[in-house]
Amino acid sequence: MRSSGVGRWSGPLSERKRRGCPDQRECRRQPPCAPVWQAALAGLVRVLSCAGFLLVAGALAAAPPARLTLWQGFKFSEVPMLRRNVDEFVAEYRQRTGREVVIEIGQVPFSDMVKRLKSAALARQMPDMAIIDANSMVQLAFGGVALPLDTLPNFPAASIDELRARYVPGAFDTNVITFKGERHLYGLPAQTTTLALFWNKGMFRAKAKELREAGLDPERAPRDWDEVVRYGKVLTEPSKNLYGFGMNNSFWFSMPFYNQYGVEIVRRNEAGLLEAAFRGPRAEAAVNRRVGLYREHGIEGGAWREGALDPDQGFLNQRYAMILVGPWQIENFRSSGLDFGVALVPRVPLAEAKALGLVPPDADENSTAVHALSASNIGGQNIMVSTSSKHPDIALEFALHFTSEKVQRAWAEELGQIPILLAAQQNLKLDKFPEVPVFIEQINLAKPLPALPYGGVLETEIVNPEMNLVLQGRQTAAQALERICAQIERRVLKPVNDAEMAARAEIRAKTPSGN
Amino acid sequence: MPNQPRRTRRLTADALWGYIFIAPFVVVAAVFLVFPIGYSFYLSLRETTLYSSWYNQFSDMVWMGAGNYVSLLTSKVFWYSLLATFLYAALLIPLSLAASLSLALVLNNQRLPGYQALRSAFFLPHVFDVFVVGIIWLLLFNSTSGPFASLFEALGITWFKVHGFLDNPVTVLPSIAFAMVLKGMGFGMVLFIVALHNIPESIFEAADIDGASPAQKLFRVTIPLLRPMILFLVVTSLMGVLNGFTEFYAMTRATGGPSVSFLGETVQAGRVSGLHLYRLFDESFYGHAAAMSFILLVIALLITAVNFKLLGDRSQ
Numbered sequence: 132m133r134s135s136g137v138g139r140w141s142g143p144l145s146e147r148k149r150r151g152c153p154d155q156r157e158c159r160r161q162p163p164c165a166p167v168w169q170a171a172l173a174g175l176v177r178v179l180s181c182a183g184f185l186l187v188a189g190a191l192a193a194a195p196p197a198r199l200t201l202w203q204g205f206k207f208s209e210v211p212m213l214r215r216n217v218d219e220f221v222a223e224y225r226q227r228t229g230r231e232v233v234i235e236i237g238q239v240p241f242s243d244m245v246k247r248l249k250s251a252a253l254a255r256q257m258p259d260m261a262i263i264d265a266n267s268m269v270q271l272a273f274g275g276v277a278l279p280l281d282t283l284p285n286f287p288a289a290s291i292d293e294l295r296a297r298y299v300p301g302a303f304d305t306n307v308i309t310f311k312g313e314r315h316l317y318g319l320p321a322q323t324t325t326l327a328l329f330w331n332k333g334m335f336r337a338k339a340k341e342l343r344e345a346g347l348d349p350e351r352a353p354r355d356w357d358e359v360v361r362y363g364k365v366l367t368e369p370s371k372n373l374y375g376f377g378m379n380n381s382f383w384f385s386m387p388f389y390n391q392y393g394v395e396i397v398r399r400n401e402a403g404l405l406e407a408a409f410r411g412p413r414a415e416a417a418v419n420r421r422v423g424l425y426r427e428h429g430i431e432g433g434a435w436r437e438g439a440l441d442p443d444q445g446f447l448n449q450r451y452a453m454i455l456v457g458p459w460q461i462e463n464f465r466s467s468g469l470d471f472g473v474a475l476v477p478r479v480p481l482a483e484a485k486a487l488g489l490v491p492p493d494a495d496e497n498s499t500a501v502h503a504l505s506a507s508n509i510g511g512q513n514i515m516v517s518t519s520s521k522h523p524d525i526a527l528e529f530a531l532h533f534t535s536e537k538v539q540r541a542w543a544e545e546l547g548q549i550p551i552l553l554a555a556q557q558n559l560k561l562d563k564f565p566e567v568p569v570f571i572e573q574i575n576l577a578k579p580l581p582a583l584p585y586g587g588v589l590e591t592e593i594v595n596p597e598m599n600l601v602l603q604g605r606q607t608a609a610q611a612l613e614r615i616c617a618q619i620e621r622r623v624l625k626p627v628n629d630a631e632m633a634a635r636a637e638i639r640a641k642t643p644s645g646n
Numbered sequence: 647m648p649n650q651p652r653r654t655r656r657l658t659a660d661a662l663w664g665y666i667f668i669a670p671f672v673v674v675a676a677v678f679l680v681f682p683i684g685y686s687f688y689l690s691l692r693e694t695t696l697y698s699s700w701y702n703q704f705s706d707m708v709w710m711g712a713g714n715y716v717s718l719l720t721s722k723v724f725w726y727s728l729l730a731t732f733l734y735a736a737l738l739i740p741l742s743l744a745a746s747l748s749l750a751l752v753l754n755n756q757r758l759p760g761y762q763a764l765r766s767a768f769f770l771p772h773v774f775d776v777f778v779v780g781i782i783w784l785l786l787f788n789s790t791s792g793p794f795a796s797l798f799e800a801l802g803i804t805w806f807k808v809h810g811f812l813d814n815p816v817t818v819l820p821s822i823a824f825a826m827v828l829k830g831m832g833f834g835m836v837l838f839i840v841a842l843h844n845i846p847e848s849i850f851e852a853a854d855i856d857g858a859s860p861a862q863k864l865f866r867v868t869i870p871l872l873r874p875m876i877l878f879l880v881v882t883s884l885m886g887v888l889n890g891f892t893e894f895y896a897m898t899r900a901t902g903g904p905s906v907s908f909l910g911e912t913v914q915a916g917r918v919s920g921l922h923l924y925r926l927f928d929e930s931f932y933g934h935a936a937a938m939s940f941i942l943l944v945i946a947l948l949i950t951a952v953n954f955k956l957l958g959d960r961s962q
Binding site: 248249252253255271273274275276311372432433434436437438439440445448450519584585587588591592595596597599600603605606614626627630 | 912930
């Protein structure tokens with residue numbers, strides 16, 4: 132670089148001769164003997180360059196900040212924490228990159244989020260990010276509004292599976308969606324929930340004598356479904372509207388039964404296409420176990436009916452001694468002065484598990500395989516980045532910040548949430564929320580709903596009505612499962628498989644012949 | 647006729663002014679009525695797909711032709727929804743008319759102490775929102791802790807405690823109809839009172855002279871003379887039932903209530919046409935939802951035509 136500079140200063144040989152330089156070599160080392168006007172011009176150019184540089188630098192410094200919008204449906208008690216996280220991110224981002232970011236938070240009712248996003252997409256008013264129901268993620272991916280995060284240049288891992296190892300697997304999996312034959316990550320888990328068993332300690336104590344007489348400990352929750360029945364029979368008094376158990380008929384709330392019995396809802400066949408798998412002895416056993424609590428044993432208070440006292444309200448009113456519910460109700464129950472405990476979802480009884488081949492024949496009560504039978508379901512919310520975002524890289528950085536260990540620890544310790552990052556689940560200070568460790572244990576045994584489009588149809592139009600008929604005693608479990616499978620095939624899977632076949636045909640058509 | 651061309655010109659000018667005056671309303675009607683109806687029909691011939699982009703939901707639909715109509719007309723759930731709607735109408739309309747007329751006859755007696763306060767009290771539920779009323783009735787009909795179930799239990803009838811009101815396929819439609827009768831009878835009462843005031847007193851005096859008993863006066867004089875009002879209420883109630891949605895949404899928690907088997911298909915007992923239409927729309931099957939709305943429109947037009955015919959015959 133330096134030599135070229137000298138050359139530039141030295142100028143052509145003829146010019147040096149013309150200026151009368153005595154020694155041409157010496158002249159090469161000397162600054163040019165330019166006339167005054169040339170020097171002035173050069174000076175002017177330098178001044179202008181400096182001024183231009185300062186102008187550009189100033190303009191850059193005054194550039195408008197990157198503006199992003201975030202729609203969320205958190206509870207009002209959680210929003211201050213979210214605002215704090217946003218402020219921390221903005222400050223940290225400014226310090227790291229020197230760039231200003233503004234994140235505007237929009238409050239949308241949780242249950243309306245998908246509808247609002249649909250309207251927003253039509254009106255070209257999509258937010259850059261949205262925190263949505265984990266089970267709705269697949270709709271957004273298929274609708275082309277959720278950006279595959281693994282395609283962004285600042286994706287923080289070499290592969291989706293590498294990133295998965297850091298998170299609660301079930302919660303993470305709700306974001307991994309196969310779309311037109313391609314598997315991508317469409318979001319990150321932002322908040323996760325699962326169901327656990329809530330039991331009313333006061334109601335148990337009120338029947339302590341009877342429970343002891345039945346050989347049961349009134350100071351603990353039942354561990355398997357046979358125990359639930361035994362406890363329930365002591366606790367149930369229909370004449371006083373008191374029941375041992377209250378359950379919801381929704382598919383999502385029933386998933387712990389199906390997960391425990393190792394039931395698949397759909398699976399991929401040898402051709403790689405989806406097929407309904409919600410049938411067979413295990414599925415029938417799961418349905419019969421659930422329905423039997425109401426029909427056979429009479430310990431369920433009819434909370435599954437739309438017009439009855441629902442499980443949460445019944446638990447609050449001390450009508451149902453045990454229910455399956457998530458951590459979102461802890462504060463509600465606590466503020467009502469209810470004396471309650473939280474335990475793992477009761478599991479399949481060991482003998483039944485062995486008979487169904489769910490555990491090895493030599494498994495005992497303390498084995499890991501038996502512990503894993505307490506499987507529950509996965510809910511919660513994911514954070515997605517919109518395909519119309521002008522700053523998807525910043526949005527991804529915010530999503531990663533929100534799921535970082537520091538933030539997740541704060542959500543657990545200050546709000547009693549289940550951390551979605553595995554590292555954040557260790558050494559938590561949970562003095563205010565003694566129930567959270569149970570939920571952490573439960574979430575790691577949980578499995579999500581299958582990631583299918585038309586998930587709403589699956590739940591409200593297919594499974595719930597059929598199960599309602601079983602609970603009414605108007606059809607058997609086997610009949611219901613056959614009808615459910617037929618409808619899943621026709622209304623949910625056929626469109627997906629047709630689309631996948633079309634996508635494969637398209638890929639084949641693009642592939643050069645002979646390959 | 648030398649003046650004729652001049653008169654024609656004047657008529658044309660008058661017509662022009664007329665068109666100018668109605669133009670704003672025509673434009674508003676075209677934008678907010680004609681275009682949406684036309685566009686809905688266009689949508690009814692198309693359907694969203696699994697991959698329809700949310701950014702272009704309506705333009706990213708595929709052509710179905712009459713496919714949506716065929717699909718609906720061969721759907722058992724659709725036919726059940728129509729059947730449930732007409733069952734609901736058969737329960738609601740006669741009960742509503744009977745309750746409204748009874749109230750009107752009682753409260754038309756101005757010698758009854760507090761009749762004005764009673765009229766206001768019975769009319770009051772009509773001004774409440776259907777959704778709010780539905781939620782209140784949901785609590786009242788609660789089979790575990792609701793007052794109705796407890797009342798029947800106290801009377802020795804435990805059936806409702808076990809099977810519920812809104813939880814049972816047999817009772818869900820009658821329960822909703824009962825709630826809506828109580829909500830709407832005040833409005834019918836007001837209309838009947840107005841109609842009763844319009845019956846000339848001389849007719850009743852003539853009946854008295856002829857020695858008619860109170861029952862004869864009611865069935866031979868009052869009710870025949872109230873027939874135009876009855877027909878009017880039947881027509882408007884039928885239209886209301888065809889559009890019925892909110893009460894079912896609120897009282898069955900948007901599901902349609904308990905399941906029932908209909909021709910081998912599982913459907914929800916309270917899934918009337920309005921709720922079925924909503925569910926189709928909610929699941930983003932916009933083409934099916936639009937097609938269903940046109941089928942319901944045709945049914946509504948047919949019912950209206952029959953009623954107009956009846957009303958027309960009567961007035962002649």
